[in-house]
Amino acid sequence: MLSEPGHYDYMPWRRRPRISWPNGARIAFWVAPNIEHYELDPPPNARRMPWTRPQPDVLGYSWRDYGNRVGFWRMADVMARHGVRGSVSLNVAVCDHYPEIIERCCALDWELFSHGTYNTRYFYGMTEDQQRAVIRENRETILRASGQSLDGWLTPAISNDETTQHLLAEEGIKYTLDMLHDDQPTPVNVRKGELISIPYSLEINDVPLLAMRNTPPERFAAICKAQFDHLYEEGAESGTVMCMPLHPFLIGQPHRIGALDDILRHVVRHDKVWLATGREIAAWYTEHHLAEAKAWIAAGTP
Amino acid sequence: MTGLPDDYLRYPLRRRGMDHDLYPFRVLPQARPVTWPGGARVALCCALHMGHFPMDMPLKPFIAPGGMERPYPSYWDYTLRDYGNRIGVYRLLKSLSARALPATALLSAVLAKRYPVLMDDLEAAGVEIVCGGLDMGHLHHSGVAEADERAIIQEATGLLRARFGQAVRGWHSPAHSESAHTQRMLAEAGFSYTSGWANDDMPYVVTTPAGQLIAMPLSQDLSDQRMLHQQHMATEEFTQAILAAHAVLDQEAQETGSGRILTIPITPWLMGHPHRMAAFNQMLDGILARGSLWPATMGEIATAWQSQNGAGA
Secondary structure: OOOOOOOOOOOOOOOOOOOOOHHHOOEEEEEEEEEOOOOOOOOOEOOEOOOOOOOOOHHHHHHHHHHHHHHHHHHHHHHHHOOOOEEEEEOOOHHHHOHHHHHHHHHOOOEEEEOOOOOOOOOOOOOHHHHHHHHHHHHHHHHHHHOOOOOEEOOHHHOOOOOHHHHHHHOOOOEEOOOOOOOOOEEEOOOOOOEEEOOOOOOOOHHHHHHHOOOOHHHHHHHHHHHHHHHHHHOOOOOEEEEEEEOHHHHOOOOOHHHHHHHHHHHHOOOOEEEOOHHHHHHHHHHHOHHHHHHHHHOOOO | OOOOOHHHHOOOOOOOOOOOOOOOOOOHHHOOOOOOHHHOOEEEEEEEEEOOOOOOOOOOOOOOOOOOOOOOOOHHHHHHHHHHHHHHHHHHHHHHHHOOOOEEEEEOOHHHHHOHHHHHHHHHOOOEEEEOOOOOOOOOOOOOOHHHHHHHHHHHHHHHHHHHHHHOOEEOOHHHOOOOOHHHHHHHOOOOEEOOOOOOOOOEEEEEOOEEEEEOOOOOOOOHHHHHHHOOOOHHHHHHHHHHHHHHHHHHHHHHOOOEEEEEEEOHHHHOOHHHHHHHHHHHHHHHHOOOEEEOOHHHHHHHHHHHHOOOO
């Protein structure tokens, strides 16, 4: 077993090379809806059982199903109203199960990246060949369903194994979201090829907040706005990134959707915000800032 | 590394629509519009979770939320749940009837034997009886043999129909628990609607080999059992969430021209305490003040929906 991921160098939060976002923006704000399918009768995995109750766990299943039937449509309408695009963390089997959803995402000019095939098929214990097979199949499915290239990755349920990041780079993935070590993009050390990490979040994320930490919707909105306000302020010095991951089965409930409306209204009324997608952030950082970050690390982060 | 078995990367049910045959995929914007009596925008269903929790209930393979959480014999857990069927429900029914709001009881069937006086009072108050399974110790899951599950359903159904007649045509499994056979067995037992699947705000049809059932909306995410008991949230956080949900559903009804449904899951052993009643009453008054409401039982809503959607909608 590894004692640490080993994918990034220590980069203290002071005197970093300055990041400049397009048009003088202080903050790159991006929304990552997790559009998922949890199978009713998935196969077991030695490290994690998909459901807490014996299968079929109809309560757990139907709660997630709500996201695709109802919650997604509410969430997408609110985002569209504020002109905020999504970068979809997609269980790619959704392209086959629910093409209506993919159609709506594409009509809204959203990015699709891979969150694995199903949220009930974990990477825990896969061989490298098995992981590669999933990544390649996911790339083909996203291309077929949307015409988009597969640039980003979040392992389903963040169930990555020790070598997953290396394989992502070798398979041409440009950015990974499996690590939570930073508020800016960073280089990822891999054995071959190139990969960067861009900030995802489990702090500003509706699963931990709304489902695990018992946060009322108004408080959720206040937390997200506070996160934004501080990163916006710090972004005057060097560009920051705020990711807001969402899950339609939670945020799309009628008692919570108003919180999303409130948060986005707050964000878009600031003028130095770059409303970006994951792919756009990764491409900009790679083109303009990656080499400088590596040089700073090589020089001992002076 | 040997890796996972090859079939871990095979997906035999990866196809258009669901990975099962109970119901087709349907998205809310495509649901057929419905009209409620009087042109009301929102149908309001007050659903009372009237469970009986045996003190010796099994704790495996999982415990129903609210089940015996402390070592046997937990008087703490048992008596506090029993409070709901002695005190809480009477308090809640008084609040509802003062506002002319009907109630639907999701009733553990053993209560018909245990508390016949309570049955008389529910009947006198015009409460709709939905079978809530035998009791909270008899959960439905894949570890229960098919014949045993059928016997549980027959016993529960028999108890309530013996007291209330064939009017008992709705079912809610304890703790939203079901096996792969439950829906079919409920169709066999002559039920016409269920409320175990928390996946929609509007009804839809479930098709089993034994016939069809209407799936009625009943949230567990937005329920007092989850928010007050499991998530330890404040009463006002629950009542505010209900008001927020009503506002959104009411607005959607205005925008789409289709009626919406707000089902409020209410647990007498939780909500029926004196310190919660003011917030509960304010919540009801807040909803009533917005108008265009059709207060109805779950069965009445199911009937109204079915009459406009027919089979297979």
